[in-house]
Amino acid sequence: MFHQVQLEIIRALHVIRGPMLDKLFTGLNFFDTATFFFLLVPIVWMGWGWKSGVRLTAVLFVSSIVNYSLKEMFQHPRPFHLEEMLGVIQVRGYGFPSGAAQTVVLLTGILYGYWKHHNRWVLGSTYILLISFSRVYLGVHFPTDILAGWAVGMALLAVYRWGFPWIEEKLSKLSFFTLFGILFLCAIAWLWVDHSSISLQLSGAMLGVSFGLAMSQVLDLFLPPARSVREQVIRCAVGVSGVFGLYLLSMAFLPVQIPAVLFGAPFLSALWLSLGSHLVCRRVRIKI
Numbered sequence: 001m002f003h004q005v006q007l008e009i010i011r012a013l014h015v016i017r018g019p020m021l022d023k024l025f026t027g028l029n030f031f032d033t034a035t036f037f038f039l040l041v042p043i044v045w046m047g048w049g050w051k052s053g054v055r056l057t058a059v060l061f062v063s064s065i066v067n068y069s070l071k072e073m074f075q076h077p078r079p080f081h082l083e084e085m086l087g088v089i090q091v092r093g094y095g096f097p098s099g100a101a102q103t104v105v106l107l108t109g110i111l112y113g114y115w116k117h118h119n120r121w122v123l124g125s126t127y128i129l130l131i132s133f134s135r136v137y138l139g140v141h142f143p144t145d146i147l148a149g150w151a152v153g154m155a156l157l158a159v160y161r162w163g164f165p166w167i168e169e170k171l172s173k174l175s176f177f178t179l180f181g182i183l184f185l186c187a188i189a190w191l192w193v194d195h196s197s198i199s200l201q202l203s204g205a206m207l208g209v210s211f212g213l214a215m216s217q218v219l220d221l222f223l224p225p226a227r228s229v230r231e232q233v234i235r236c237a238v239g240v241s242g243v244f245g246l247y248l249l250s251m252a253f254l255p256v257q258i259p260a261v262l263f264g265a266p267f268l269s270a271l272w273l274s275l276g277s278h279l280v281c282r283r284v285r286i287k288i
Helices: 002-013 019-032 034-048 050-074 099-114 120-137 143-171 176-193 197-219 229-253 259-287
Strands: none
Touching: 002 120, 002 143, 019 034, 019 099, 019 120, 034 050, 034 229, 034 259, 050 099, 050 143, 050 197, 050 259, 099 120, 099 143, 120 143, 176 197, 197 259, 229 259
């Protein structure tokens, strides 16, 4: 019955549908794609420093695992699963809670902690509302999916602000190789329980990052602060191009359905970000 009420709301939105709004809200779907995160994480990692990049990567890993686990637990359909004509676009998986709503609240909250501009609340709130409304308009989420996504996003933001400093303090006493060993065992245990494509990709990325960090520590490759905006831009370009290049090449020339590819492509991209890009930028730095 409750789903029927929400379906009526989504049907009502179709009264205002038009080519311009379809293009606008379909375009906003970019913020819930791998492409967006392949841009965001390398830019933060290489432009603002590897420690900020590691924190962002860690919280996004946790967010993805939590969202995937909740969706598998509740297994709620999306609106277009019930009425195909409601879907302006179609996406995979279950709908509750909304991953896009969860992520937009989390990222906006993190940004608030660094960006002190007086308009940050207006811009941040607009970003949250636009992305969240677009998910309902596109027919991929019910309003309750959005509300649940906001709640989970705020909970994860609280963990990031107050739990991560304590976790970092405890983990700082361990070497990166020890952390890699722990994460390796966790990834194997996780894949033993769940063999889905999402689990393979997240495990690959997680192990690529942790192994790259371990090697960067051994080889003393961690980058010092950039000396200029130009150097920041070069670092970001190196990070983004390598991540995209390795991932796309892996997916283009090998069958995507093979588990080794689903695991290996994110592993190589993450390894580039946490190790290969450091090597390249250290050489570039000498010539700048």
